[in-house]
Amino acid sequence: MSSSLNRKPVSQKGYLLVENVEHDFVRTQVLQNIGFTVQAGEVYALVGPSGCGKTTLLHLCNGLLDLQDGIIENTFQKTASMFQQPRLLPWKTCLDNMTLGLKAKGWNKKDRNLKGLKLAKLVGLQPSDLEKFPHQLSGGMQSRVALARVLLLEPDLLLLDEPFSALDIGLKTELYQLLLEQQTQQDLAVLMITHDLMEAVRLSDNILLMKSKPGRIAASFKLTRPPSLRDDAWVYQTTAELLQQPIVRESFELPPPTSPSPVDLATREWSYTC
Ligand SMILES: Nc1ncnc2c1ncn2[C@@H]1O[C@H](COP(=O)(O)OP(=O)(O)OP(=O)(O)O)[C@@H](O)[C@H]1O
Ligand SMILES: [Mg+2]
Structure with a gap:
């Protein structure tokens, strides 16, 4: 996923902008072309299999690791x-x-x-x-x-x-x-x-769904129902729908679904970009 697709207008209240971030540990590339922007009031989840580079990315965002390549701009107070x-x-x-x-x-x-x-x-x-x-x-x-x-x-x-x-x-x-x-x-x-x-x-x-080796963002899912209105049934249903998506299964190295049930495009409350 190209990080430039994630460029969006930024808020006066603060933002965390991550663009084209790459990171190597001893000549092994751990993160590749990572990009997203988190603004005031937004909750972003970084999801992916073990070892795909999630903690490394967070450590770059909070300054525990030095940035090697790309841009991280944090204007929050x-x-x-x-x-x-x-x-x-x-x-x-x-x-x-x-x-x-x-x-x-x-x-x-x-x-x-x-x-x-x-x-x-x-x-x-x-x-x-x-x-x-x-x-x-x-x-x-x-x-x-x-x-x-x-x-x-x-x-x-x-x-x-x-x-x-x-x-x-x-x-x-x-x-x-x-x-x-x-x-x-x-x-x-x-x-x-x-x-x-x-x-x-x-x-x-x-x-933000990550894939391994090197760690990169494979897809970005947007959930439209406000978290305060998400009951257990909605959470289970939506998780099941996402788990049917080939990109999600591939990222988590799961086999294709044995009996996929079609997701109703008219009623689903999420969308995604790759
Ligand atoms: N300090 C380090 N030196 C060398 N390699 C490292 C270092 N820290 C992490 N790695 C390697 O970088 C990769 C990503 O590690 P990271 O801890 O970021 O993954 P993660 O997605 O947070 O995994 P988990 O879900 O298991 O916490 C792994 O292959 C890990 O072995
Ligand atoms: Mg971790």
């Missing part, structure tokens, strides 16, 4: 990243972990704890959890702390690398809800990586 592992400091309490970013910005303890308490409630942490250390928290609670930590920074761009992949379905659903609420209230732009096509269908407006 505040970018925050959340990783697959909660990455909490083991010697700090839950509240101190949550408010680390505010401390770095020079906030005094009283103000940052006040803000931390407010957000803890929002992500479903009990006041009694806040004085606990990470090893005393379940994986789900650690993920809530990690989510609270990024939201406390009041980012306008959120970069997520499979933050919910280790969680059970109930907790995932809760955190999805929370993320979507924050995203719509704050007009957040989100670029999230996931292996899980259903997660992408549940949360995003645009799905």
